[in-house]
Amino acid sequence: MIRKSFAVVLTLVFLSGCWDYKDLDRLSIVTGMAFDRGEGGTVNVTLQVTDNSVSDENAAIGTRTLTASGKTVEFAVREAKKQLEHEIYYGNMVIAVFGRSFPVEEAVTWLKGVRGIRETLYLAVSEEAVFLDEGFAAFRMRDILDASETVKPVELYRFKDRLPLFRMAEDNLPKLTGNVPVYGS
Numbered sequence: 113m114i115r116k117s118f119a120v121v122l123t124l125v126f127l128s129g130c131w132d133y134k135d136l137d138r139l140s141i142v143t144g145m146a147f148d149r150g151e152g153g154t155v156n157v158t159l160q161v162t163d164n165s166v167s168d169e170n171a172a173i174g175t176r177t178l179t180a181s182g183k184t185v186e187f188a189v190r191e192a193k194k195q196l197e198h199e200i201y202y203g204n205m206v207i208a209v210f211g212r213s214f215p216v217e218e219a220v221t222w223l224k225g226v227r228g229i230r231e232t233l234y235l236a237v238s239e240e241a242v243f244l245d246e247g248f249a250a251f252r253m254r255d256i257l258d259a260s261e262t263v264k265p266v267e268l269y270r271f272k273d274r275l276p277l278f279r280m281a282e283d284n285l286p287k288l289t290g291n292v293p294v295y296g297s
Contacts, residue, residue, distance in 0.1 A: 139201040143175060144250025147185065147219045148211030154181045157188035160250050175249050185222040202226050206254040207234040224268050232265040237275045
């Protein structure tokens with residue numbers, strides 16, 4: 113009886129712990145995403161991921177930008193994943209930017225199903241086709257939006273029908289130009 117009890121306790125000790133632990137060096141951490149319509153109705157997705165090998169004076173951390181296309185958001189993201197050697201982690205994503213002609217409901221529905229994504233993040237519409245690029249980090253954009261008292265992060269499960277509209281200014285920084293109605297969701 114004592115042996116069986118000892119075996120059970122020993123088994124429980126070895127089964128506990130961090131079973132889903134992922135080393136940061138083995139993750140591609142997404143900081144922001146951009147969605148837009150491509151030629152022939154395809155979906156263009158831009159992912160901005162952290163990259164320790166890149167030094168960026170505009171951000172505290174280096175970033176790398178990946179762009180891919182597909183028939184749907186899911187297929188476009190799958191194509192972007194092929195450019196990475198590590199698993200994608202969405203827990204630190206702070207913003208999703210949509211092109212003016214992109215159906216926001218499609219991307220928001222996909223985002224709601226992503227494992228590990230934040231419940232609140234900034235959603236915005238941009239006049240430019242691809243808003244996130246090598247020279248502009250998503251965290252920097254978040255800081256600009258945090259400083260604005262009129263724009264707040266959106267809870268994905270309470271997504272409404274209006275998003276802030278941005279335009280790139282001469283200094284390559286986003287400028288809030290108003291709100292744009294989004295139908296659906």
